[in-house]
Amino acid sequence: MTRPSAEDLDAADALSEYRALFVDGGGVHAYLDGNSLGRPLTVTADHMREFIEHEWGGRLIRGWDERWLDLPAALGDRIGAAVLGAAPGQTIIGDSTSVLLYKLARSAVAMRPGRTEIVIDRDNFPTDRYLVEGIAAETGTTIRWIDTEHDSGVTTELLDAAVTDRTALVLVSHVAYRSGFLVDAPAVTRLIHDRGALLLLDVSHSVGSVPMQLDDWGVDLAAGCTYKYLNAGPGAPAFAYVRRELVEQVAQPIWGWIGAADPFQMEQGYAPGPGIRRLLSGTPPILGMLPVADMLELIERAGIDAIRSKSVALTELAVSLSDSVLRPLGATLASPRDPGRRGGHITVDHPRSRDAVARLWRQGVIPDFRTPAGVRLGFSPLTTSFDEVERGIEALALALG
Structure with missing residues (x-):
């Protein structure tokens, strides 16, 4: 079964309008750490x-x-x-x-x-x-x-x-x-x-x-x-x-x-x-x-059930990309495959994870490293796009390759 493309998922995203309400700066191309520190809302400064x-x-x-x-x-x-x-x-x-x-x-x-x-x-x-x-x-x-x-x-x-x-x-x-x-x-x-x-x-x-x-x-x-x-x-x-x-x-x-x-x-x-x-x-x-x-x-306004629905879709895309893009490089999924037993992030293990994350940060792609060998990919449903997930994991593949 062919998975939907990131472009199609973004086009169908009922929560996509909310991304524009957050501060988006710092030269970041893919922020995959919203589960650790979320972006600020622009209105908060006012x-x-x-x-x-x-x-x-x-x-x-x-x-x-x-x-x-x-x-x-x-x-x-x-x-x-x-x-x-x-x-x-x-x-x-x-x-x-x-x-x-x-x-x-x-x-x-x-x-x-x-x-x-x-x-x-x-x-x-x-x-x-x-x-x-x-x-x-x-x-x-x-x-x-x-x-x-x-x-x-x-x-x-x-x-x-x-x-x-x-x-x-x-x-x-x-x-x-x-x-x-x-x-x-x-x-x-x-x-x-x-x-x-x-x-x-x-x-x-x-x-x-x-x-x-x-x-x-x-x-x-x-x-x-x-x-x-x-x-x-x-x-x-x-x-x-x-x-x-x-x-x-x-x-x-x-x-x-x-x-x-x-x-x-x-x-x-x-x-x-x-x-x-x-x-x-x-x-x-x-x-x-x-x-x-x-x-x-x-x-x-968005509703926690809609937020959870997108969260599941984001991690499902990440798991699929992990299998197709990262597993051939020796990475292993260190998170549950069942979305009913999974929160809003996944972790992928690889021996070169620490160096890869440091390299990605310099490139404006922001996951985080978790010992002993994990790259943790966290998605905040109101700020993370499906394209961001795809670009981030493709960049991780290059960093691990």
């Missing part, structure tokens, strides 16, 4: 300038009472509705992904007293693994490591063998950062709950690309960043989700004034604030939230 001149510069400290203090929860609710499948009151913008994962993981261990193990896979993102190692050292818990296949990820079969009545917490990435493996979140959640443990889902590599239904799936806790498919910029603040039934049980370990019951009383002794606000610690990063709102408006 909105940032307007905020600085009128809201920050004009309202000054009055802005906290007028809008800013409510922004973390209000924007969290929008994230929940647009991309997480979460009802209001369960999602909030806070610190970095690392800090929020730490808060949620420590809270989860405390919510399961008497249980002595945390389950995580060895191929999870380094921060997730390092945080679990630190929490285990702090709490005296034991880590039960899962070994996954290089081109796959955490399956229900692997979890079935690892999760026991000693497990307090399981930390899983919804989409694996290297292989792109998409976890069967509903099945994983059921299995973990059957063992009496809690699930913390890292959605950094899926949010804004893969539709989620966290409420319906029964996921306990989740966290993710906003600078990948949510295009909020380098170092943009992350978000946390806590299932409604657990919100009041969360006892996060970083007690700061904004997360207190009444921040402006400045009282002696900490009492956590009501609801999801208890996850906050320090002063909210208001400037960093502004691009999130711009991108959410675009996602709400």
Whole structure:
């Protein structure tokens, strides 16, 4: 069966109109790293300038009472509705992904007293693994490591063998950062709950690309960043989700004034604030939230299901080109072939990957390298064209040849 050409796919792309809304510069001919850092929207610069001149510069400290203090929860609710499948009151913008994962993981261990193990896979993102190692050292818990296949990820079969009545917490990435493996979140959640443990889902590599239904799936806790498919910029603040039934049980370990019951009383002794606000610690990063709102408006307009449909089509084209163009050069696909088990990126392994990626960057073709020998090709559906994928993979073939 002949695959459609990149030209035909672009002509039929229902989301093609959105590409013109993003900044396109830097002499880049093929940007294949939108899953790591998304392009900025052109309108964001205007909105940032307007905020600085009128809201920050004009309202000054009055802005906290007028809008800013409510922004973390209000924007969290929008994230929940647009991309997480979460009802209001369960999602909030806070610190970095690392800090929020730490808060949620420590809270989860405390919510399961008497249980002595945390389950995580060895191929999870380094921060997730390092945080679990630190929490285990702090709490005296034991880590039960899962070994996954290089081109796959955490399956229900692997979890079935690892999760026991000693497990307090399981930390899983919804989409694996290297292989792109998409976890069967509903099945994983059921299995973990059957063992009496809690699930913390890292959605950094899926949010804004893969539709989620966290409420319906029964996921306990989740966290993710906003600078990948949510295009909020380098170092943009992350978000946390806590299932409604657990919100009041969360006892996060970083007690700061904004997360207190009444921040402006400045009282002696900490009492956590009501609801999801208890996850906050320090002063909210208001400037960093502004691009999130711009991108959410675009996602709400395009629809997360349409975004996922294009994401699948982009990775399908990439897999096909990998087979026809890269495999003859000795490259191997290190990602699932089933699009139902794949997120928005693929990885191709080759012994010369590191040098090839460095060469491509100098040519304005931007994938990224992932150890030990992977070229990761990430596609942001609202900014990536099919022609870009084709040109990028053809350039990779020349760099590997």
